[in-house]
Amino acid sequence: MSENIKENEKVEAVEPKNYLNHETGIWSWLTTVDHKRIGLMYLFTITIFFFIGGMAALLMRAELANAGPDFFSPDTYNTLFTLHGSIMIFLFIVPGIPATMGNFLLPLMIGAKDVAFPRLNLLSYYIYLIGALMALIALIKPFGPEFMQTMLSSLGLTGPVDTGWTFYAPYSIESGTAVVWMTGAAFVLGFSSILTGLNFIVTIHKLRAPGMTWGRLPVFVWASYSTAVIQTLATPVVGITLVLLIIERVMGIGIFDPSMGGDPVLYEHFFWFYSHPVVYIMVLPAFGVIGEIIPVFSRKPIFGYKAICYASVSIAAFSFIVWAHHMFVSGISDVAAIVFSILTFSVAIPTAVKVFNWVATMYKGSITFETPMLYALGFIFLFMIAGTTGIYLATLAVDVFYHDTYFVVAHFHYTIQGGAVIGLMAALHFWFPKMTGKMYNEFIGKIAWFFVFVGFNLTFLPQFVLGMQGMPRRYFDYPIEFEALHMASSIGAVVNAFGYTFALLNLLYYFFFSKVKAPRNPYESLSLEWQTQSPPIHENFEEIPIVTDGVYSYGKKIKGDH
Amino acid sequence: MSHTEVIAKAGEAPVVHHMDTKTAYDSAKLGIWLFLATELLLFGVLFTAFAIFRWMYLEEFTYGAEKLNWKFGTLNTVILIFSSFTAALAVDAAQHSQNKKVYKYFFISIICAFMFLVVKYIEYYAKFDHGYFPFNIGYFASAVFVCLSFAIGAAYFGASKFCGYSRVKISIVSIVSAIVLGFIALKIFYVEGAHDVVFNTQEFNEQYKIFFGLYYCMTWLHALHVIIGLGLLTWVVLLAKKNRFSDKYYTPVEVSALYWHLVDLIWIYLFPLLYLVG
Amino acid sequence: MRTEQHTSHVKTFTIIFGLLLFFTFITVFVAKYIHFESDLLTIFFAMLIASFKAVLVVLFFMHLKYENPITWLYFIFPVVILFIMLGGVFMDNPYRVQLGDDKKVEHSKDVSAH
Numbered sequence: 025m026s027e028n029i030k031e032n033e034k035v036e037a038v039e040p041k042n043y044l045n046h047e048t049g050i051w052s053w054l055t056t057v058d059h060k061r062i063g064l065m066y067l068f069t070i071t072i073f074f075f076i077g078g079m080a081a082l083l084m085r086a087e088l089a090n091a092g093p094d095f096f097s098p099d100t101y102n103t104l105f106t107l108h109g110s111i112m113i114f115l116f117i118v119p120g121i122p123a124t125m126g127n128f129l130l131p132l133m134i135g136a137k138d139v140a141f142p143r144l145n146l147l148s149y150y151i152y153l154i155g156a157l158m159a160l161i162a163l164i165k166p167f168g169p170e171f172m173q174t175m176l177s178s179l180g181l182t183g184p185v186d187t188g189w190t191f192y193a194p195y196s197i198e199s200g201t202a203v204v205w206m207t208g209a210a211f212v213l214g215f216s217s218i219l220t221g222l223n224f225i226v227t228i229h230k231l232r233a234p235g236m237t238w239g240r241l242p243v244f245v246w247a248s249y250s251t252a253v254i255q256t257l258a259t260p261v262v263g264i265t266l267v268l269l270i271i272e273r274v275m276g277i278g279i280f281d282p283s284m285g286g287d288p289v290l291y292e293h294f295f296w297f298y299s300h301p302v303v304y305i306m307v308l309p310a311f312g313v314i315g316e317i318i319p320v321f322s323r324k325p326i327f328g329y330k331a332i333c334y335a336s337v338s339i340a341a342f343s344f345i346v347w348a349h350h351m352f353v354s355g356i357s358d359v360a361a362i363v364f365s366i367l368t369f370s371v372a373i374p375t376a377v378k379v380f381n382w383v384a385t386m387y388k389g390s391i392t393f394e395t396p397m398l399y400a401l402g403f404i405f406l407f408m409i410a411g412t413t414g415i416y417l418a419t420l421a422v423d424v425f426y427h428d429t430y431f432v433v434a435h436f437h438y439t440i441q442g443g444a445v446i447g448l449m450a451a452l453h454f455w456f457p458k459m460t461g462k463m464y465n466e467f468i469g470k471i472a473w474f475f476v477f478v479g480f481n482l483t484f485l486p487q488f489v490l491g492m493q494g495m496p497r498r499y500f501d502y503p504i505e506f507e508a509l510h511m512a513s514s515i516g517a518v519v520n521a522f523g524y525t526f527a528l529l530n531l532l533y534y535f536f537f538s539k540v541k542a543p544r545n546p547y548e549s550l551s552l553e554w555q556t557q558s559p560p561i562h563e564n565f566e567e568i569p570i571v572t573d574g575v576y577s578y579g580k581k582i583k584g585d586h
Numbered sequence: 587m588s589h590t591e592v593i594a595k596a597g598e599a600p601v602v603h604h605m606d607t608k609t610a611y612d613s614a615k616l617g618i619w620l621f622l623a624t625e626l627l628l629f630g631v632l633f634t635a636f637a638i639f640r641w642m643y644l645e646e647f648t649y650g651a652e653k654l655n656w657k658f659g660t661l662n663t664v665i666l667i668f669s670s671f672t673a674a675l676a677v678d679a680a681q682h683s684q685n686k687k688v689y690k691y692f693f694i695s696i697i698c699a700f701m702f703l704v705v706k707y708i709e710y711y712a713k714f715d716h717g718y719f720p721f722n723i724g725y726f727a728s729a730v731f732v733c734l735s736f737a738i739g740a741a742y743f744g745a746s747k748f749c750g751y752s753r754v755k756i757s758i759v760s761i762v763s764a765i766v767l768g769f770i771a772l773k774i775f776y777v778e779g780a781h782d783v784v785f786n787t788q789e790f791n792e793q794y795k796i797f798f799g800l801y802y803c804m805t806w807l808h809a810l811h812v813i814i815g816l817g818l819l820t821w822v823v824l825l826a827k828k829n830r831f832s833d834k835y836y837t838p839v840e841v842s843a844l845y846w847h848l849v850d851l852i853w854i855y856l857f858p859l860l861y862l863v864g
Numbered sequence: 865m866r867t868e869q870h871t872s873h874v875k876t877f878t879i880i881f882g883l884l885l886f887f888t889f890i891t892v893f894v895a896k897y898i899h900f901e902s903d904l905l906t907i908f909f910a911m912l913i914a915s916f917k918a919v920l921v922v923l924f925f926m927h928l929k930y931e932n933p934i935t936w937l938y939f940i941f942p943v944v945i946l947f948i949m950l951g952g953v954f955m956d957n958p959y960r961v962q963l964g965d966d967k968k969v970e971h972s973k974d975v976s977a978h
Contacts, residue, residue, distance in 0.1 A: 137604035140613040222620045229934060230613045231605065256620055257942055260627040261949075268635070268803065277799025278792060279635060285793045290638060293953050294631055344945055348952060357959035360952065563604075619935050623942040630946040638953050644903060656892070663888050671881040674925040678873050847926045854917045858910040862895035 042461065046562040057142035058562060062149050063127035064459070067452075070116050070124065071528065073156065077111035080104050082521055085483075087500065089514035091507045101500035102186035103201075107163070109189030110206060114213050115156055117444050118302060121309035122255070123152070123220055125451045126248045128459060130224060132553035132560060133242050135233025135569050140226040148219040155213035162205035180204045188498060190295060191266070193280035193288040197273045204273060207266040214263040217305075221255025224248055233552075235571035242551045242575050243326060246333045247312025250340035254301045254308075258344070262298030265291065292351050300347040304339055306440055307407075310447025311336065311378055314400045317454050318382050320549045321397035322389030325576035328381040335374035342371040349418055353427045361420055368418035375411055379404060394547070395469035399450035402477050406442030410435060413488065428498075431491025434484045442480060449476070449524075452531060457542035461559045464534040472530060475523030482516025551575040597683070597832035611837055618841045622848045625811070629852050632804045636859065639800065643793045650797040651861060658709050659861035662702050663853060669698030670850040673819075673843040680826075680836035688839055689826040692819050695846060699816045706809055710802075733810060735764035737817030741824065801860055808852055815849045818842040873924075880924045887917045 043060045046052075053061060084104050087096050096104065127145065131138055139145050165183040166173035176182075185206045187196040196203050228249050232241075269291065271277060278284030280291045319326045326332065348356055348364040382404060391397070413435040417423050426432060457463050486509040495506050502510065545554040552575070556565060599607040640647045672691040679687035739760030822842045825831065831839055891913050900906045923929040928939060 140605070141617060142604070218624055222617060222624075225620060226613045226616045229616060230609050256624060257627060257945060260624040261631050264628045264631045264807075268631075271799075271803060275799070276795070277803070278795045279639065279799060285643065285796060287638070287642075287957070289956070290635065290953065293949075293956070294635075297631075297949055297952075345948055345952075348956070355960065356956045357961070359959045360956040363955060364952075615931075616935065616938075619931075619938055623938050626942045627945065630942075630949065634946070634949050634953055637950060638957055641954075641958065656896075660888065660892055664885065667881065667884045667888065670921060670925055671877060671884075674877045675874060677927075678877070682872070844926055847921055850925075851918055851921050854921065855911075855914050858891055858895065858914050862891065863906055863910045 040557065041561060042557065042559040043562045044461075044559055055146075057138070057146050059127050059131055059139050059142065059145055060459070060560060060564075062145050063124050063129075065149060066119055066123040066127060066152070069153070069156070070119050073111050073115040074524075077108050077116055078521060078524070080108035080111065082517060084108060085514040085517040088502075088510050090511070091502060091504045093501060096500070098500040099186060102188075102498070103184045105498055106185045106188050106206075110159065110185070110210070112440075113189055113302075114210050115159060117306045117440060118213070118217060119152060119220075120306055120444060121313065121448050121451060122224070122248060122251055122305070123148075123216075125313070125448070125455065126224060126251075126309060127220075129455065129553055130227060130245065130248055131231065132556065132564055133245050133551060134228060134231060135236050135552055135565065135571060136227065136231035137563050137565065137568070139223050140231055141223050144219055144223055148216045148223070151212060151219070152216040155209045155211075155216060158205055158209035158212060162202040162209060164202070190299070191269060192295075193269065193272070193286075193291040194282060196269060197281055204270050207269055211263050211266045214259045214266075217255045218259045218263075221252040221259070224252035225256060228252075233568050233571055236552075237571075239330075240571055240574045241333075242312075243315035243329070243332050243336070244309070244312035246336045247308045247315065250336040251305050251308045253340050254305050254343060258298045258301035258305075261294060262302075265294040265298070268294075289351065289354050289356060292354055293348065296347040296350045297344075300350065301340075301343040303436075303439065304343040306444040307447070308336060308339060310403065310444045310450075311375075313447045313451040313454070314382060314403050315378070316549075316551070317396050317400040317450055318385050319576050320454075320547050321394065321400070322386045322391050324385055324389035326381065327384035327387075328377075329574070329576060331377055332381050335377045338374045339371070342367075342374065346371050349423075352420060352423045365418055365420045365423075369415065372411060372415060372418075379408065379411075394453075395464075395466060395473055396450050396454035396547075398470060398473045398477075399446050399453060402473070403443065403446045403450065406438055406446060406480070410438035410442055413438065425494075426491055428496055429491035430487040430495045430497055433497045434487035434491060437484050437487075442484075446476075449473075449527060453527075454547070455553075456531060456535075457546050458553060458558050458560070460535045461542055462534050462538040462540065463542040463546065464530050468530045469527065472523050472527035475519055475526060477523075479516050479519030479521070479523050483513050483520050484516070486510075486512045486516075596829045597835060599835040599837070607834075614837045614841055618844050622844065625848055625852075629804070629807070632800065632807065633855070633859070636800050636804065639796050643796065646791070646793045647797050648863075650794055650801075651863065653713075654801070654861050655709055655712070656861045658705050659857050662705050663857050665698045665702050665705070666850045666853050669695040669702075670847050672698070673846045676822075677836070677840050677843045680831045680839040681833055683832040685826045685829045685831055688831060688836075689823055692823045692826065692839075692842075696816060696819050696823065699812055699819065702812055703809060706805065713798075733813045734816070735760075735767040737813050738820055739764060741817045741820035804856060804860065808849070808856060811849050811852070815842075815846045818845055876924060880920050883920055884917055887913055887920075891917075 043058055046058070047056075053065065056062060056065075083096070084101065087094050087101060087104075127139070130136075161181065163184045164176060164181045166176040166181065181202050183201045185191075185199070185201045185203055187199050187201070187203060191203065191207055196207075228241075228245060268279065272280050272286075276284070279286045280288050282288055315326060315332060346364060346368045348360055349368045352361050352365070393401075413431070417426055417432060417435060453464065453469060490506055490509050490513075493506065495502055495509075542558060544558050547554075552569060552571070553560075555569070599610065602610050605613065672694045676688045676691035676695070679685075679691060742756045742760050819842055822838050825838060891910065894909060894913065895906075900909065922939070928935065
């Protein structure tokens with residue numbers, strides 16, 4: 025199927041009009057309201073932050089490779105893990121697939137010309153940039169001559185934050201670092217998320233092409249819809265929580281400060297009320313991506329389409345009722361702990377339904393192993409580990425031991441990186457020909473995948489064991505008996521980083537320098553976005569299509585479109 | 587770049603390149619309702635915090651509430667309900683192409699909004715005098731005025747896009763009013779003694795800070811939304827003056843009125859909770 | 865856009881406005897002159913009356929009565945979420961076990977009571 029390279033003709037001197045050459049010049053990009061261009065801009069920006077956050081991780085792992093202090097002071101280490109968490113979460117994976125692939129694909133998949141509010145879409149991107157800028161500014165430590173140091177300090181720029189990305193009270197109230205700037209950045213970024221979510225909900229409700237009923241939507245659209253609901257409704261909660269934290273820090277009203285009768289656990293309630301649903305913002309779109317890739321590379325309709333759609337929506341709904349499982353050892357009541365533990369078990373069910381359906385899709389299919397499929401298969405393997413270790417953590421008695429150990433660190437890296445980031449990589453490779461009109465190098469793609477997969481497991485599998493042995497998280501140093509596993513983990517981190525770099529260089533190189541035009545639909549997918557030219561024209565479709573069938577009819581018709 | 591660069595004719599919906607008029611209207615409606623949902627959750631957190639702390643410190647909260655001026659609170663409630671009423675009437679007028687009435691009713695709502703802010707300010711100032719104010723009133727006053735200038739400036743800018751208000755004139759008016767209001771803000775910020783406010787610790791222990799802190803947070807956030815609403819109302823009033831609306835196009839009126847109703851809705855819950863029940 | 869003739873709602877709005885003023889009066893009257901046995905009842909009635917007013921504003925002024933089910937969903941679902949938030953927090957704080965809880969401790973100005 026992928027051996028039709030002989031069909032590609034070299035690009036002539038005059039390229040057909042598409043969204044990339046529709047208008048040229050940097051101003052046309054900065055003022056664009058084209059969802060495809062906005063998606064690309066998000067993609068480039070979040071990739072930059074992925075590498076910055078990744079650098080922080082590599083520095084941490086360099087420190088942790090050997091027992092004993094090596095390169096950093098404990099305070100610097102605290103700053104590193106705070107930065108790693110904040111950047112990776114707020115600046116990379118929360119915008120993640122929705123802002124990049126969602127922006128690009130949603131209107132195409134539903135047969136629309138753009139999202140419901142294109143200018144709001146651009147505003148979302150600029151709000152994101154402002155938040156990102158604030159986060160970078162928060163890194164500034166007072167330096168230089170005396171007057172400059174005083175000025176920076178009075179502006180609140182007192183050094184990079186060391187509270188952890190969770191900004192727990194009361195330390196975040198007392199910390200001498202630039203907490204206000206960092207939480208302010210997260211607050212601003214939250215608005216970007218809210219507006220994107222709002223935009224997507226309205227788009228999917230109102231802009232579907234004639235005949236594109238809810239029951240014919242690709243699962244990626246269902247997943248994006250569920251994600252958008254969470255984005256819109258959960259994010260305001262963290263917004264106001266961070267504002268309250270800032271007010272508490274600046275004006276000392278006492279709501280989170282135990283010395284004044286306040287309740288720091290209340291901060292945790294509000295914080296996790298958002299931060300649990302946010303992990304579903306990260307991973308639900310990845311579920312959608314996998315749901316698009318597996319049928320295509322198995323040449324089989326997706327198994328249990330309705331169940332997958334209902335599962336997406338119920339995951340979104342369930343995500344709001346389990347937040348306190350992050351607080352089992354924070355001092356909440358037994359009643360609350362038991363209730364939330366039971367509820368957390370139940371949220372695994374719709375996810376399991378999805379995994380079962382993906383595997384059932386592959387059963388008796390005609391499977392090929394191109395790079396997107398490799399990432400998709402990797403996703404299933406890694407997310408299974410993530411999900412089952414989550415059950416361990418949901419079990420109250422077990423969590424008392426595992427909380428704040430490396431077990432938790434490994435669990436959430438398996439879900440976020442093994443889930444959402446792998447999903448993003450799968451999406452990038454799968455839709456690369458659609459977005460760019462070119463093709464990446466398949467062989468390099470596979471090699472890079474191998475390094476990512478091996479590196480990731482080498483980094484985080486040992487961390488499960490470390491956690492079980494009692495190694496606490498966010499610790500700058502540890503007893504000598506943990507050293508072997510830490511060293512393995514650090515080596516894995518390097519391999520992992522190499523894999524991602526290699527993969528992204530592959531994509532970037534062929535995007536900018538390849539002269540070979542990819543076929544319009546190299547994977548022979550049946551969904552709407554593949555029926556337009558690659559890259560799509562500015563308006564997406566010459567005429568709005570009329571949809572007469574669902575998009576998973578693989579094996580029913582033979583589409584000989586090579 | 588912008589697909590609405592065409593200045594739409596009075597009474598007609600702007601042309602949008604990817605939606606027909608009805609879809610654009612339906613999308614705007616769903617969009618604003620979703621936005622109101624986010625506002626509900628925003629305030630909901632504060633209500634939850636208030637609820638749990640009231641449960642914890644019942645005496646401080648009930649005693650503290652007696653220090654609040656319920657008469658001013660009632661007055662503000664009536665003002666907001668009335669402004670909500672006129673906003674609804676304005677939407678009705680817009681649906682019948684009566685631009686002059688839209689102008690009249692929204693203008694009344696704007697006046698009500700200003701009255702609300704004035705009453706609020708009087709309340710805050712009185713408390714500052716008694717030392718119930720745990721922090722510098724100058725911050726609040728400045729913030730209010732800065733936000734006001736932004737709101738009004740944005741309103742003018744928004745209006746100018748469609749109805750040919752001169753962009754240059756509008757920019758000058760906005761910048762000048764921002765400077766004037768900012769100046770007033772700074773003046774208040776440095777009002778004598780503002781920096782020396784000390785919480786009245788003879789009468790109140792630390793837990794009262796939680797009550798008053800939440801009171802100020804909730805009412806200040808609400809006041810901020812009043813100001814944003816003011817901006818929206820001003821925008822519509824400017825458009826109505828140029829007969830922008832008709833029974834075929836009145837989306838901004840409806841969107842702004844919905845936002846304004848939300849402001850009223852939040853106050854309907856804030857008032858009894860803070861002032862009456864404590 | 866609707867091309868059919870819009871009906872006029874002025875009369876409805878005026879009636880609703882009157883009702884809202886009435887309920888505001890009731891709110892203040894009940895708060896100032898009626899004393900309930902328990903604090904919980906006070907809160908309950910205050911919120912009940914406020915909810916009457918809120919329902920009037922939402923259904924009529926905001927026109928929700930005539931809107932489609934999706935709009936209803938996105939108004940009701942956030943309210944449900946808020947109740948979940950309240951529920952979660954109130955499942956926690958009131959049931960926490962503190963040192964010395966076996967001695968009867970009453971609400972007081974004393975910080976260490978909780």
